[in-house]
Amino acid sequence: MSDTYESARDPISSPTMTSYADRDKAFLNRSGTDGLTVDELRSTRAMWWDRAFTEMLLAELANPRRLVDIGCGLGAAAAALLPELPGLQYVGVDIDRMRLALAAPATYVAACAEALPFPNGAADVALFIATLQHVDDPVIVLREARRVAHRVVAVEPDNVAQQFYFGERLPGVTAASAALVSTVRRGDIAIGPRVPDLCVEAGFAAVRMRAYAIGVFRRGNADAFADWLRPILRIVDERLGTEVNCDAEISAWRASVPGNPVRHCGVVVPTIITHAS
Ligand SMILES: C[S@@+](CC[C@H](N)C(=O)[O-])C[C@H]1O[C@@H](n2cnc3c(N)ncnc32)[C@H](O)[C@@H]1O
Secondary structure (H helix, E strand, O other): OOOHHHHOOOOOHHHHHHHHHHOOHHHHHOOOOOOOOOOHHHHHHHHHOOOHHHHHHHHHOOOEEEEEEEOOOOOOHHHHOOOOOOEEEEEEOOOOOHHHHHOOOOOOEEEEOOOOOOOOEEEEEEEEEOOOOOOHHHHHHHHOOOOOOOOEEEEEOOHHOOEEEOEEEEEHHHHHHHHHHOOOOOOOOOOHHHHHHHHHOOOOOOOEEEEEEEEEEEEEHHHHHHHHHHHHHHHHHHHHHHOOOOOHHHHHHHHHHOOOOOEEEEEEEEEEEEEOO
């Protein structure tokens, strides 16, 4: 693996990366393919990435020795996994150099998931967390992961099916959110349930899926919850210039709740974990 990750010592100027960058500079230099700023990515991860999620990942990954984290972003997986797996050889790959520069301490390579700068069979596991939802052609990316790793663990959401609650389900806000996120044009933010079939298309023989819910719940009053909802839904609204007015839905919901009651509230997002080998 040390040879394999030679380029990681100087990821930005490694020969492999230079040639790929020359081929597709515009793509490589593009930033924020998921439409999130660094702060937004960090704060959303801080919101839902809890101890239970890390334990779930550890169980699913089954003690890998060499792991490539494809679309690693700010290295949230490195920060969670490296302290738990001291012998792990981890390399994070992302197209976004700015994120890698700000990522948690670990080894990173700036590269496209479509052309990884590693030889065949270099890693035990290729990990995707919320990456396949943002790529142009997930089958190409999965084929590349299959070339590089013996197995794949993909944790991908069904964002269109997310549900908002304030003591009970909020159909208006949930519907506005679904309408909003379904307008994301690049990638497929509801890719989770499709990943197992995409793995078959990419040539994996053994594929299995299971569900895991991510989300965040707290106890708070109605005003605080409305204030919490607005920036979450605005992220997509502003980035995409969509016509779905989530602010109006949130205001309508707030007006329908008399007083300022305290309830358990939050959001849950169905997430599909796919194992492929
Ligand atoms: C939603 S973020 C997830 C980051 C990280 N896995 C996490 O869960 O915190 C998706 C990441 O995939 C990266 N990405 C998108 N398309 C890519 C591609 N074609 N090649 C490499 N990385 C890509 C983005 O730059 C972004 O950092």
